[in-house]
Amino acid sequence: MKQLIETIVKPLVDYPGDVRVTKGEQDYRVIYKLSVNPEDMGKVIGKKGRVAKAIRTIVYSAAGSHHGKKVYLDIMD
Incomplete structure (x- = not known):
């Protein structure tokens, strides 16, 4: 899941090396x-917030049922 998030976000930003x-x-x-x-x-x-919502939608869909746990994505400032 971590790799999926990085794969989605890195092409969007100017500083892909700073994506954590x-x-x-x-x-x-x-x-x-x-x-x-x-x-x-x-x-x-x-x-x-449209891009953030789209990223979250993809992550939540890909997560499915993560061993009975709900998956959340927080964007830190």
């Missing part, structure tokens, strides 16, 4: 935290 995805697990959920260069934040979020 970390994974955290809790009882009933898996949280992926995405951080990018501050200059690329607008490109990842998009107008009215």
Whole structure:
């Protein structure tokens, strides 16, 4: 899943080397935290959050049932 997020985000940004995805697990959920260069934040979020919503939709669909855990994607500022 980490690689999927990086594959989606890196072509969108000017600084692909600054893209970082970390994974955290809790009882009933898996949280992926995405951080990018501050200059690329607008490109990842998009107008009215459309790009971020599209990325989340793809990630949630690809995750399916992640061993009974819900998958979340947080975009860190």
